[in-house]
Amino acid sequence: MVDKVVSLEDAVAVIKDGDTVCVSGFVGIGTPEALVRGLADRYRDQAEPRDLSLLFAAAPGDGKDAGLNRLAQDGLVKRAIGGHWSLVPRLGKMAVENRIAAYNLPLGCISQLYREIAGGKPGMFSKVGLNTFVDPRHIGGAINELSTEKLVELKDLDGEEWLFYRSIPIDVAFIRGTTADKYGNITMEREALTLDMLSIAQAAKNSGGLVIAQVERLAAEGSMNPREVVVAGNFVDCVVVADPSEHMQTYDTTYNHAFTGRLKGVVDELPPMPFSDRKIIARRAAMELPINGVVNLGIGMPEGVGAVANEEEILDHITLTTEAGVLGGVPQSGLDFGAAINANSVTQTNQMFDFYDGGGLDLACLGMAEVDAKGNVNVSRFKDRFAGAGGFINISQNARKLIFVGTFTARGLRIECPDGTMQITQEGTMQKFIPEVEQVTFNGEYAAQQGQEVLYITERCVLRLTEAGLELAEVAPGIDIERDILAHMAFRPIINSPKIMDPALFADKPMKLRNSLINVKMEDRLTYDETTNTVFINLAGTSINTKADLDEHYTVMHRFFGDLGKKVNIISNFDGRVIAPKLRGLYADFQAELETQYFLKAARYTTSAFLRQKMGQDLKARKLQPHIFETAKEAAAYIRDQDQA
Template sequence: MVDKVVSLEEAVAVIADSDTICVSGFVGIGTPEALLRGLAERYDKQAEPKDISLLFAAAPGDGKDRGLNRLSAPGLVKRAIGGHWSLVPKLGQLAVANKISAYNLPLGCISQLYRDIAAGKPGMFSKVGLNTFVDPRQIGGAINESSTEKLVELMELDGEEWLFYRSIPIDVAFIRGTTADKTGNITMEREALTLDMLSIAQAAKNSGGLVIAQVERICAEGSMNPREVVVPGNLVDCVVVADPSEHLQTYDTPYNHAFTGRLRGVVDELAPMPFSDRKIIARRAAMELPINGVVNLGIGMPEGVGAVANEEEILDHITLTTEAGVMGGVPQSGLDFGAAVNANAITQTNQMFDFYDGGGLDLAVLGMAEVDQHGNVNVSRFKDRFAGAGGFINISQNARKLVFVGTFTARGLRVDCKDRELSITSEGQMPKFIEQVEQITFNGKYAAQLGQQVLYVTERCVFRMTVDGLELAEVAPGIDIERDILAHMAFKPIVNNPKIMDPEIFDERRMKLKNTLINVRMEDRLTYDASTNTVFINLAGTAINTREDLDEHYTVMHKFFGDLGKKVNIISNFDGRTIAPKLRAAYADFQAELEKKYFLDAARYTTSAFLRQKMGQDLKARALSPNIFETAAEAAAFINAQNKG
């Protein structure tokens, strides 16, 4: 047997000038700190290797000196291609100063590209990045003037536009695991995430490159459970055992069993957010949370939505995810970002982005730094400050509903609430709603064309994206539209009788959001629009578990439709709706009775393929057309078409 355990110095000695090194890591999770230090020290002592290229998805760094920040010595790096840059500012400074060739591609696309490099494919097709700065019709992801290589191409397939991300051969892979045997088999039982370790190793090996693994311990040959081996030994060339100080679970946490799923952690009662402009914004955004839906909350201000959901006792009714691969649990923040306490599942990062890109997210709440009249958002580039897009483009382009959150102005904003009204006591010096964003990280017009639901939530108002541009949809009580909103915008939005934001948002007491989203009376779930003769029925998150539930449903529906005195169109939201199997037939009979007696045309929608199939079968068995769609837009389009017909 070949003993693959070597010293740090021996491992980094194999790296040659101009090698392309792929580095794992999500902030500090899975970041091979010892290997990066060893490479930096070798260059400092020997002035080699020179002119290396770096490839990374999520920035392996702490925003200061650790991670890829170690590799900022002049001459060491010639090119860097990464998804997220804000935590590697030393490397970012080289990029902004045009001292290295540098690119920012969507984090998810880089993660998925590893698999195609491993498979020997020329690249990967994706719609992610279209009409953003990644699109070659803009800057193709290039960060500076010296970045002239075309890594992304625009192509057309069957009349549709796609982006083609070219494969990047990997000479050396730096990966990290928990335990290795002497033949190089790697497990990850103490790691908070699995990330893309296997794909990176396969990509390097099938590119003819080397795989160097950092672990915290060595075990006896034959003692590993093969189901726990994440990277098999035949893919690994050498293994380095790191000092515990360079193998922390995250940059903030040496080790937490609850991050791994090995043990369940005790989640302390979270203290309520202090009442402030941030909490006001988080409260309004939380009103969009889909019961029983899948949600991604971005880092920073979006994290407040989770705190509000916890305070309002609805956190158990949604599934929070992180792009790093965590499904469920309580996502962490700061330098623990990416990990979660008590996750339901921890998948590979590329798998999570497959789910996101395919439309698996019901809602994403993301930050916004700049917004323009077209609804474009910039979070990635601000003159000499370069953050990068991270997973923002994948998430924002593919979530079914999207809520951007941020204060209306920045630098010095102060607000006050009294009697459920908002007043601006000190206006921010920096406007956020400007004529044109510096860089398009999210394209508003493109989202509108695709029919995506997009809101922009601030402490004083809410905007909605429409095909005609940004519309002022809601205004906080106490706010003057001309004085407090339009006067601080570089453009005039569409203003057409905006609603007043819910006054409870501006009260320090709890909002009782659970009653709004979950414990809603059946009578309040029915809305009639006389202009289209359509009734909207919101059954999201409701359940028919007993005969009494069904009887209540029956009584309310018959009274409501009977009082209208005429047949109507209906659009019903069944997202998160559950029906006990033993009551399914009775419920379908009830639906058929309603439809024959009261409905002109009926359209129902739910993201649950199972529910669509079962309801469809039940309705067809009763000689009714199911007309069950996946989205509200599809259901509304069906009713509109029927009305025109």
């Protein structure tokens, strides 16, 4: 077998004019900095290669000069196709100035497309991007007038609309790992993420292209554990050993064992978030966190939700994820974004997006820059500033519940919070709630039609998406609706007796959120709606681990329903409900007893398919119909339809 270890100069010398070069990396994680720098140096010194096409998913760059920013040289790049652009501003500047053809496609779709290219397929079908700027009925992801090639097509399959993302053959792939042997086998034991290294390598090889890998060290022949090899040498053409300065774990961190799972990091000593408008917003968003649910927090302001959850001691009841492939642990911010301390697992990026796109997220919390009356959100394009969508479209379109967070106005906003109220001492000069967003990164009308639950949380109010548009749902104490809200919006939202936001949000002390989300008394989990004769039972995140737990549940339920004095409909939330196996039979007997004695119609819901199956079997065994649904909307629709029948 051929020794594949070569110099940087020899590696980049194989790239030809017009090649399509795919570059791995998520911010600075997995970014082959030495290879990119070597390509930039070759062009500067030799004026070749020219007219390259770049393909990347997650903005390999630091927001300044590193990563793909090095390739922002006239003549070197002719076209760029990327998912996230904000950290490659020099390249983005060339795009908005019409100096290169450029496209912005959803990060997750590019990540998944690598697999389709590897499989020799013509492209990929997805609903992600429908009715956004990626949809060809809008601009098809094109950034400027030079971008005339159709990379995305609208297709009809059995009466349903789909987007078809065309495959893009790869001539050269730049990937990165930790260790290589002379045959090109690559491991990633010191990398914070595995990303899409294998898919990219296979896509390039099966396109007839070349794979160049950057590593930090070499191993002796035959010494590598085959189970740790992420990219086999069959897929690698040459290996470059980088200087440590060009192989940092992230752009901010030389190396952290906790990012790799080699040790557990300390997270309970993290300092609390300073009290500010940002913390108020993060607190209100944290009130929506699903106990025992799976959550994605976007970069920027949404990161504060994780900090609040940690401060309020509920973080251990939430599974946080990042689109880069991390599930569990504490996701990091800034130039460490994508990494996590104490993750439960680290998977490939395309696999994480499979999970997201299939509806695996219970909640997503994302930022918002512009919002209009239809609930459309723009985070991707602002005149001459181009950020790109990143994973925003995949996440926002597919999360079961979606929260957008941001200050109500921007640039100069100042607030004070005396005695649990809010006062605007200086209003921001830039409105965020405008007549029409510049670019539709999230389509409000489409989300409402799909029945998605969406909130827009600011420091002074909360708005809710409805099929008729945005509704003002909550207002901070001390805020005047006309003066402080409507006067700074370009449209009038629906107003139907909005609630007052919890005063605890506006005090500079812990909210004791654990008490309201986890340590809730059973009697406080039951709510009766007289207009529909329905009792809502919130059992989310609760457990029956002992006979004493079951006895308490029994006593509270009998007292509550007995006091009502009539039979009622019930809708029960079983999300995150845990019942000890040894008590399942007794609990099912109790459910049957309640249903026979007190219920007219019963509907239960949980996202857990296992719990739906088990509970359904237990109820059937007791000759009860198991009306158990996946969502609250389905459960409520069943009760409503039965009442109307």
